[in-house]
Amino acid sequence: MKAFDFQRASDAQAAVTLVADRPGAAFLGGGTNLVDHMKLGIAAPELLVDVTRLPFDFVEERDGGLRIGATMRNSDLAAHPLVRERYPVLAQALVAGASGQLRNLATTGGNLLQRTRCVYFQDRTTPCNKRTPGSGCSAIGGYSRELAILGVSDHCIATHPSDMAVAMMALDAVVRVQGPQGPRGIPLHDFYRLPGDAPERDTTLAQGELITAVDLPPVAGRSVYRKVRDRASYAFALVSVAAVLDLAGDTIDDVRIALGGVAHKPWRASVAEARLRGGPATEEAFRAAAEAELEAATPTEDNAFKVPLALRTTVAVLRDLSERR
DSSP states (O other): OOOOEEEEOSSHHHHHHHHHTOTTEEEESSOTTHHHHHHHTSOOOSEEEEOTTSSOOOEEEETTEEEEETTOBHHHHHHOHHHHHHOHHHHHHHHHSSOHHHHHHOBHHHHHTOOOOOTTTTOTTSOBTTTSTTSOBTTTTSOOTTSOSBSOBTTBOOOOOOSHHHHHHHTTOEEEEEETTEEEEEEHHHHBOOOTTOTTOOBSOOTTOEEEEEEEOOOOSEEEEEEEOSSSSSOOOSEEEEEEEEEETTEEEEEEEEEESSBSSOEEOHHHHHHHTTSBOOHHHHHHHHHHHHTTOOOOTTTTTHHHHHHHHHHHHHHHHHTOO
């Protein structure tokens, strides 16, 4: 690990100024991802700005929904009564992530900013466009079992690792940030980037922009998160599905679906949603919608199994929600 400077921010604007004025600076929250990458030599910030003591450890009601502070710990957020009651999909996704010890440290803002666990990204001896732009993608033509089937490019097929972010994508979350130009809200769908020709950029954040909170709008209907993985705990998703389903009798009034483990960012299944809204809540309709969503999949030989796995998991989740009358 290389030497670095460390400062503890007195307030949000001071933190923003410190990082914005120094390109080699980074914010430090729980550190469960960044510190690992520093040890591996993947990240080498010149300055770490500790934001854990800023007043963002809260959950509060706002406009019928919730505002979640950026330093709220994952374990505390999963156990919060308002989250468990109104947004069970989020509570379930949080509990499905990492381990109890890590959830006690990891923060809401940091969870959104997790970087891929692609084995080549974490191995400095191999080419990786995300780690070293222009060096090549070892996963293309290499080991890719856990990697993306949707939204890929010729430069990167990595996946986003977060469970929490998949649930928040289905909930139409808005990320609140404070930056050099002032505050702004970024819909989560626009917060993340697909790899394109610049896979090193995971998000649309500018240098110095600090996540301060996440807003969840009111949600109607029932919701659930289901994660398929190689072992029962402490494993990243092969495929996960976060869904919210609101029925009017046997007709789908509204539906929101996000997939994890299949793309460079949490994948909003907008094609499937459009096919389902206003239609019947039947297994045939769920299957047709999932098939339509996955028509764009371009899997590798290693991860072609993810296409039927994502289809079956999506159908099962929607069927189960439709039966909860």
